[in-house]
Amino acid sequence: MKQNKFLQIVAALAAPILALSACSGAAGSGDVPGVTDEKIVLGVNADLSGPAASTGIDATKGFEVYFDWLNDNGGVDGRKVEVISRDHGYDPTRALSNWQRFVKQDNIFGGMCFGTPSCVSVAPQIIANKRPHIMISQAKAFYEPQNDYVLINGIPYSWEAAITIDYIEENYHPEKIGVIYQDDDFGRDGLSGAEKAAEHYGIELVTEGYERGSTDFTAQVASLRRKNVEWVLTSGVQVEPAAIMSKIADLGWDVKIGSLVAASVQPSTIALGDSEDFEGFIGPTSWAAPTDDVPGVKQMLERAKKYAPDHEVGTYFIYGYVNAIIYAEGLKKAAEADNLTPEGVVDAWYQIKDLDTQGLYSPISLSREQPFPGDSASILEYKDGAFVKMTEPTAPKSLD
Incomplete structure (x- = not known):
């Protein structure tokens, strides 16, 4: 719907x-x-x-x-x-x-x-x-x-997702990406951006949904593994994506991992599982980090x-x-x-123009024509116990 x-x-x-x-x-x-x-x-x-x-x-x-x-x-x-x-x-x-x-x-x-x-x-x-x-x-x-x-x-979540797919295409050129998404407005928003970006690049997108609050992801992970996807990306909050990463690790599956949306790209997500299970985990963010x-x-x-x-x-x-x-x-x-x-x-x-947050976020301008600030996000990767910025903020390249 x-x-x-x-x-x-x-x-x-x-x-x-x-x-x-x-x-x-x-x-x-x-x-x-x-x-x-x-x-x-x-x-x-x-x-x-x-x-x-x-x-x-x-x-x-x-x-x-x-x-x-x-x-x-x-x-x-x-x-x-x-x-x-x-x-x-x-x-x-x-x-x-x-x-x-x-x-x-x-x-x-x-x-x-x-x-x-x-x-x-x-x-x-x-x-x-x-x-x-x-x-x-x-x-x-x-x-x-x-x-x-x-x-x-x-x-928008769809923009975050497209920026993530842009990064993967530019650096890895995959043929097939798997997405496990929360089957509600939130999860489907991220999925929609990934679908448009994947179509733009000619990447096959294989999707599996789950209900909010699910705890067992055996079926979704096994399905994507059978279909030989090169990446598993989530479109969810924190608890479920952490459980998905744990299931991938439990199965000993060597697949690239990440999130389409910034909600999971947080130290608090890592804390929900074994940090080793998240090594190489990528995803978008529009915000500064508390360590910046x-x-x-x-x-x-x-x-x-x-x-x-x-x-x-x-x-x-x-x-x-x-x-x-x-x-x-x-x-x-x-x-x-x-x-x-x-x-x-x-x-x-809606009269705010170039409001300076001193690096917390890009200068903020709002209007009724675009009622949200900014158009870009960076990609982070979890390496050796910390998230590392892999790109400077960029706008989505694969959306019309």
Whole structure:
């Protein structure tokens, strides 16, 4: 099922809840939900306990730390930003339940949502209730068609996948690549980019799907092995791709490995298995690494040490942190224009031009014509216990 159709179905099913949310959202907060003279309330709807918890926690901490720092440095037009985080466990039903609490109990202005399946489930309500959100997801469902209240930060998953196939073709010239993908909007987005890139290069793509939460990948790996693929690439989050790499190693199969999407290209994925099983594992990233020697990383780590001293900073911390930078930029510009409303913040977002993150991400520009920043990613490879950058950021070469 195509993502846009899926969003339409979710919207229809959620209509009664939407009506309740719209009626109850502004209680006790004046004219603008989540905004008082003293504070602005944002909600984070994230996986803090499920299969993507390591990245969900990382992103949430990044978002929180930036606003903790901002609050200690004047806030937004004298207002503190209160961040309320709730755990959906990568479960769309729990994400919907969280949404009700955010609107009816917490009266949020907007916030951040983590994970494609869960965020797809709440997106119609975010849009209908005009609560601006930045997603930790680059799924097509959030930008086709363009809408004003859901913003993604990063390049589409299909672009990440195409850049990965570009790299493999340029360096290895394979005839046959296998893909094991999460059979939902997230996994299929990555797969779609790989399919287009493979067709462009004349590479045969052999695919195997799995349901989110699967633990046994014997059948998928065995099938690809019988078909003599030269690469096995995943399009999933972390737990399942780690299990796939372990199964390949258990079978003693000497095949090249990697990920089509950045979600798995993380030290936290490696930590889920035996690091030796990941030797040579490649994949894309648009972000700086916490070890990069750039001013933005140094400043971010100083703030993390102060506001989240017990947290080990990963790549998704940077993702959440930059989301907070973008969100704060919209809040500040809207306040300066005396229009601290959802419409004012969204208009401010789409006027961002070349926002400098000091190396955390490429300069950020947003518009309604392209409602996500950037067009490029680097390829990393896991070598001798660490991810190593193999390329400078490049745009996809194999997409029309």
